[in-house]
Amino acid sequence: MDTSHLAEHAGAAGSFFASIFVVATLSMRTMIPLRVFAILTNIVLITTAIPIHNYPTLVLHTVLLPLNVYRLHQMLQLVRNVKKSVNSDLSMEWLKPFMTERRCKAGEVLFYKDEKAESMYYIVSGRYRLVESGIELPVGAIVGEFGMLSPSNVRTQTLECTADGLILSVSYDQVEQLYVQNPAFGFYFLRLVSARLFENIGRLEERLALETVKAPAAAPSPA
Structure with missing residues (x-):
């Protein structure tokens, strides 16, 4: 059998296996597989395109291969970063590549209590305050993430900028897309948000206990 027949059979076999992979790809619901x-x-397709000199297919998949490798690496890195945050400092810096910048001026209100929640924010610089509770948010804080998990999807407090700064925002839709693409991301994200919720509850309990201790001390003694 000459080389032309070998190339022809190789091309046919390659097309067959490629078709199987394409069908399998269409059946996938999550991004990593x-x-x-x-x-x-x-x-x-690259391997089978070489012996039959199918240059359009060769060029196309030579370009797509590094792109798919990069996207796979990006998704695996995202899951690793979320998992690491859950097990360490509860940071959400891993969301930065998916967020957009927004500059804020002192006195600007980013959102109001009871309005519909559609995004969360990461504080890069400046000063911000939750009006109803009077809580000052430090640089590196995430705010607005609980609106995505609440049944009504509304803000529970008003967020005001008290000193010029920069924030990053990401829509709930984008976070949901990441969850659909990779359930592992969704699992760790829910764990992370839950951990932050319990952390906030602990801080509020500490403040309440402190205020309770101060109250009797501030009360006037009977004459």
Whole structure:
């Protein structure tokens, strides 16, 4: 059998296996296995395109292969970062690549209590205050994440900028897309938000206990 027949059979076999991978890719609901099968499809089609000199297919999948590898790496890195945050400092810096910048001026209100919640914010610089509770938010804080989990999706407090600064915002829709693409991300994200909720509850309990101690001391003694 000459080399032309070998190339022809190789091309046919490659097309067959590539078709299987394409069908498998279409059945995937989450991003990581989808990217894995896409990478396998790229490799098979590149390998079979070389002996039959199918240059359009070769060029196309040579370009798509590094793109799929990068996207797979990005999603795996995202899950690692969220998992690390859950097990360490509860930071949400891993969300930065998916957020957009917004500059704020002193006196500007970012959102009002009881309005519909559609995004969360990461504080980069400046000063911000939750009006109803009087809580000052430090640089590095995330605010607005609980609106995504509440049944009514409304803000529970008003957020005001008290000194010029910069924040990053991400929509709930984008976070939901990341969850759909990778359930592992969603699992760790829920754990992270829950941990932050309990942390906030602990802080409020400490403040309440402190105020309770101060109250008797401030009360006037009977004459």
